[in-house]
Amino acid sequence: MHQELFNYILKYSNQKLSNEQKTLIEEIWYPKKLKKKQFLLQEGEICRFASFINKGAIRQYIVDDSGKENIVQLAIENWWITDRESLFNQIPSKYYIDAWEQTEVLLLKYKNLEKFQTIPAVKEMFWKMNQNNHIASQNRLIDSVNHSAKENYTKLLKTNPDFIQRFPQHIIASYLGITKETLSRVRHQLVK
Template identity: 50%
Template sequence: MYNQLVSYINNYSTTPLNDSEIERIKSIFLPKKLRKRQYFLQQGEVCKYLGFVVKGALRQYSVDDRGNEHIIRLSIENWWAGDRESFTMLTPSLYYIDAWEETDLLIATQADLSTLNELPAFIETKNRLDDNHAFALQKRVNATISLSVEERYDELSKTYPEFIQRFPQHIIASYLGITKETLSRVRSKAVKK
């Protein structure tokens, strides 16, 4: 379980973790299992943990006044789960995060993560992840406001094909900000091409 996180950090860093740093990582991150549909975070709670997904799939979403879910993030293996704003600012979350599959996480608190800021590999990984997160968010906003539904689906299927395979149509539709029926039409057109 920890080997996956260590490999992940080493992959994003030019300075590999040494044995004592690996032991420190293992002492900080705690294993957590979630059953399918079990919450990692509920709206109104403060996000106390960030989780590294070892196995499984999660979704982060809000629910509007009419009961419609609006998925803002999907997380699978080697992704992170948590409400960054709530985690950092210690404010109540606007989101729910639940497991879409049986999920194994390695979780850590903000205080615990701050103790890792002495590790060069962790700092470098964190900085690269912050950049990647900002780039992905920018692309997602741009796609939402400037691409057609077909182009958004095509972009998602090229960039994250595992999402299309792992999550059902209604979740993909919500993630794209469209109805299931519209997604069905888009997928039909894509198959015919």
């Protein structure tokens, strides 16, 4: 179950993992299975782990004052999902994180984060992940402000086509910050 995590680390690092390092990772990362719609984290809870998705699909969202869900992140196999602010500051979360499909994750408890980061390949991986995450967040914000719904949907089709197959239209619309009616019109235009 840990092989996908090993592969991910090596993908973002020029360094190898020793057998001892792999054993440490296996000891501190534990598997968890989630049923569809089962929560990994709920608003108000303190996030106590980082999550790596081995199999399945997860969404992270907030619920506004009117009760509407607003998707902030979608994640599938070989993606990470957590509430960084809650995890690193050990404060109550603003988010809900739940499984959209039956999902298998590996969890790293907050107390084991330092042990994990002592591994040189992991340090390098985290550095690259943080850079990529920051750039992606900036680009998503710029896209939401400067581009049309059609442009943003087309970009999503190119960059994350699996999202379109695995999440329903109303989830995709929320992720893009548009109504499902607008998304329906955009999809109809693209078919023509």
